[in-house]
Amino acid sequence: MFVFISSCSHAEKKKNVSVVSISHSTLERVEPPNWFVGLRNTSLQLLVKDDNIGTSKPSISYVGVSIDKVNKAKSNNYLFIDLKIDKSTKSGKFDIIFTFKDGTKKTHTYELKSREKLAEDYIGFNSTDAIYLITPDRFSNAIESNDVNTKLKDTSLDRSDGYKRHGGDLQGIINHVDYISDLGFTAIWPTPVLINDMPKGSYHGYAMTDFYKVDPRFGNLSDYKKLADKLSEKGMKLIMDQVANHCGLEHWWMKDLPFSDWVNNQKNYEENIQNWNWKTNINSNHRRTTNQDTYASEIDRKGNNEGWFVAGMPDLNQRNPFMAKYIIQNSIWWIETLGLGGIRQDTYPYSDKEFMANWAGAIMKEYPNFSIVGEEWSYNPLLVGYWQQGANNKDGYASNLKSTMDFPMQKSIIDGINEEESWEKGLVKLYEGLANDFHYATPKDIMIFLDNHDKSRLYTEVKEDATKAKMALSYILMLPRIPQVYYGTEILMNDTAKPGDHGLIRTDFPGGFKGDKINAFTGLGLTDDQKSMQNFVSKVLNYRKNSEAIQDGKTIHFAPFKGTYFLFRIKGNETVVHILNKNEQPITIDLNRFTEVGLEGKTLKNVISGESFVWANEIKLTQKGSIILTTK
Numbered sequence: 189m190f191v192f193i194s195s196c197s198h199a200e201k202k203k204n205v206s207v208v209s210i211s212h213s214t215l216e217r218v219e220p221p222n223w224f225v226g227l228r229n230t231s232l233q234l235l236v237k238d239d240n241i242g243t244s245k246p247s248i249s250y251v252g253v254s255i256d257k258v259n260k261a262k263s264n265n266y267l268f269i270d271l272k273i274d275k276s277t278k279s280g281k282f283d284i285i286f287t288f289k290d291g292t293k294k295t296h297t298y299e300l301k302s303r304e305k306l307a308e309d310y311i312g313f314n315s316t317d318a319i320y321l322i323t324p325d326r327f328s329n330a331i332e333s334n335d336v337n338t339k340l341k342d343t344s345l346d347r348s349d350g351y352k353r354h355g356g357d358l359q360g361i362i363n364h365v366d367y368i369s370d371l372g373f374t375a376i377w378p379t380p381v382l383i384n385d386m387p388k389g390s391y392h393g394y395a396m397t398d399f400y401k402v403d404p405r406f407g408n409l410s411d412y413k414k415l416a417d418k419l420s421e422k423g424m425k426l427i428m429d430q431v432a433n434h435c436g437l438e439h440w441w442m443k444d445l446p447f448s449d450w451v452n453n454q455k456n457y458e459e460n461i462q463n464w465n466w467k468t469n470i471n472s473n474h475r476r477t478t479n480q481d482t483y484a485s486e487i488d489r490k491g492n493n494e495g496w497f498v499a500g501m502p503d504l505n506q507r508n509p510f511m512a513k514y515i516i517q518n519s520i521w522w523i524e525t526l527g528l529g530g531i532r533q534d535t536y537p538y539s540d541k542e543f544m545a546n547w548a549g550a551i552m553k554e555y556p557n558f559s560i561v562g563e564e565w566s567y568n569p570l571l572v573g574y575w576q577q578g579a580n581n582k583d584g585y586a587s588n589l590k591s592t593m594d595f596p597m598q599k600s601i602i603d604g605i606n607e608e609e610s611w612e613k614g615l616v617k618l619y620e621g622l623a624n625d626f627h628y629a630t631p632k633d634i635m636i637f638l639d640n641h642d643k644s645r646l647y648t649e650v651k652e653d654a655t656k657a658k659m660a661l662s663y664i665l666m667l668p669r670i671p672q673v674y675y676g677t678e679i680l681m682n683d684t685a686k687p688g689d690h691g692l693i694r695t696d697f698p699g700g701f702k703g704d705k706i707n708a709f710t711g712l713g714l715t716d717d718q719k720s721m722q723n724f725v726s727k728v729l730n731y732r733k734n735s736e737a738i739q740d741g742k743t744i745h746f747a748p749f750k751g752t753y754f755l756f757r758i759k760g761n762e763t764v765v766h767i768l769n770k771n772e773q774p775i776t777i778d779l780n781r782f783t784e785v786g787l788e789g790k791t792l793k794n795v796i797s798g799e800s801f802v803w804a805n806e807i808k809l810t811q812k813g814s815i816i817l818t819t820k
Contacts, residue, residue: 337404533563600618639674789802
């Protein structure tokens, strides 16, 4: 709609002064969609997208806000506006006026919001927490009316197909926060819920087509905020799964890229765009060791950092300063908007590592008590340790990243628990895996897990042996780590029919969907083993929630002996003893070996059974499994 300024006098009109037309139509995009006053970093870069907006001149009249620089892009449909926001600037709305050469104007009303809490009050996840990982599409479907959206490319809905949408949503998670809290978890990490307007596989969330929009099949921004608020009310934290490395091929900017280097291998893409498909050459080798390898060739480094993850996920070029700024601001916007308790960053070593250090550094500078965990899918502790802040790296690299994911220890635990060749051999794998902690800057800040949305489920990995599952899970919950547990692990969900199949790994949670005959939320239809596991998880986690020894205590472990492995966590007057026993027959262990721990004559309680035990000369272990004892 066009309106005319009516303040011109009749006399001015007689002088042939032109009447300026102003469009009040909304611009196609201005991102971030709003910002916040009171941030430490007083700069803001707006991405503006609209037809020929690059030929306009923007102006702002608002106290405390000034335009520092206007940056044109290769495409005339973009402007990048650098703003300065004084620390004294008040929250409020103001117009950005875009004046074109022909005198026409367009306006956009922008808002600076007040912050809901101080930067120091954004407390990230840490070793006091236990994290529940959820694939939202497969957890609980509370609102069936949003299952299919005909305006989006993927309209599939088929619960019998592991690679199509099943209908889970944000409200489904909200409805079951109490269940998760009662189990003893203190944080929730949902896999991405931002829109994936992709023609297939849209359920998993990692091919985002808009970094500021919630997928309507999951709900909307209000629902996302409701989840964050519900968790906050329970004293729990929301961790957001973010992706800085890539987007979905159907992302809105792929139809009109602002610069010639907005994505990696862009020339290849643009030259083949008409024939681009899921098998197109994407110039990728993903040799992640090139980030650390002093002998790595340049072509191998580029193959890892610049190659596309897959042909359907364009690789973002973080060396472009506007892209870099866009990603950093997007993360900060979500932290402020949702009051996040952490970020999990996908495919961490695939991105430009200098950018990742700057990204993490910008966030941690703004929120000094925040937490970020990066995914480094490697079983080599040298590689995992490289990414953690404080690592003594030979190349001097400082990541600013508080936490990494402990794939090496995960493998050691699974392999060790499954080992049957001898009493000690398997348990030694656990013992020596933990002994690698000397390499990590801060072991207790590392995230340990046994299964997740990409890896085969724990129950499948341990050959559907419930005792082994309890042994493995209790061990990670006792370690100097931040534990993460995948939804359904507490009821022995499995992918045994086809181990490693993503559709099965991400199976629907029973009871989360209309018509389910089994309901794990209420216990209806669960087997005895499933109920036992659920009860076991609840007892251990709820004890851990209040145990300073487990959360922040000294760790002592003793080399495996006679098919047993003893680990101790100690702080103040609290000592927690974790015993793994692989013996099928009863065995008696001499406790004099553990004299240095100082438990002689003390009464300890079994966390699971509640039975008391006086620490004296020996302990008789009557069955295979795990035991957790505490002096508390």
